[in-house]
Amino acid sequence: AQSVTQLGSHVSVSEGALVLLRCNYSSSVPPYLFWYVQYPNQGLQLLLKYTTGATLVKGINGFEAEFKKSETSFHLTKPSAHMSDAAEYFCAVSPAHSGGYQKVTFGTGTKLQVIP
Amino acid sequence: GAVVSQHPSWVICKSGTSVKIECRSLDFQATTMFWYRQFPKQSLMLMATSNEGSKATYEQGVEKDKFLINHASLTLSTLTVTSAHPEDSSFYICSARITGIYEQYFGPGTRLTVT
Numbered sequence: 001a002q003s004v005t006q007l008g009s010h011v012s013v014s015e016g017a018l019v020l021l022r023c024n025y026s027s028s029v030p031p032y033l034f035w036y037v038q039y040p041n042q043g044l045q046l047l048l049k050y051t052t053g054a055t056l057v058k059g060i061n062g063f064e065a066e067f068k069k070s071e072t073s074f075h076l077t078k079p080s081a082h083m084s085d086a087a088e089y090f091c092a093v094s095p096a097h098s099g100g101y102q103k104v105t106f107g108t109g110t111k112l113q114v115i116p
Numbered sequence: 117g118a119v120v121s122q123h124p125s126w127v128i129c130k131s132g133t134s135v136k137i138e139c140r141s142l143d144f145q146a147t148t149m150f151w152y153r154q155f156p157k158q159s160l161m162l163m164a165t166s167n168e169g170s171k172a173t174y175e176q177g178v179e180k181d182k183f184l185i186n187h188a189s190l191t192l193s194t195l196t197v198t199s200a201h202p203e204d205s206s207f208y209i210c211s212a213r214i215t216g217i218y219e220q221y222f223g224p225g226t227r228l229t230v231t
Contacts, residue, residue: 009157032218036222041207041224041225041227042224042225043120043122043209043211043222043223043224043225044160044209044211044222045222046219046220049219051218090159090160103162103165104162104220106159106160107159108158108159109157109158109159
């Protein structure tokens with residue numbers, strides 16, 4: 001079984017400030033972890049993913065996330081928020097696969113507001 | 117690359133009618149496609165997984181006779197909402213996966229409103 005908890009359904013930051021979106025996961029097996037962004041009335045776009053290797057993962061648009069096994073966390077950060085970052089962000093988890101596709105479970109999302 | 121399209125992007129239909137939504141992988145072959153449903157201010161809920169040439173696998177609680185999924189080719193999957201009711205109004209999103217690559221590519225979604 002697997003689950004994702006995103007703390008804070010809404011986060012507001014000032015333009016230029018640090019963005020921190022929190023994600024904790026639960027998985028009975030080693031996980032693959034993802035962050036997606038969704039703009040209004042659009043599908044999801046992959047920001048970054050962790051599968052194996054380096055625990056600090058860099059993604060598009062200046063975002064990065066660090067996989068911390070001991071804390072079962074995969075928080076998303078960006079040093080300086082831009083107005084265009086305003087969107088909804090989803091954390092997702094799936095079991096690391098040894099063959100075949102495994103179901104992805106999404107968190108409930110965090111809406112990021114950027115204040116000018 | 118790896119573009120997924122959906123058609124229509126927005127549809128309004130009357131209660132009791134059926135609506136078909138298409139999901140196409142434009143520049144790759146997708147052996148597996150997924151259909152999600154998203155209610156306002158909520159996360160994506162997987163409805164079903166479809167593999168080309170075989171029957172879709174539905175998630176628990178999803179009525180397979182109401183939400184008909186056909187994955188007839190490596191680039192097209194369709195979701196038909198039969199005898200739609202207002203409670204079926206939602207945002208439907210498909211995604212596609214390339215064999216051997218552990219990543220889903222999402223379509224832009226279809227907003228269904230049943231009146």
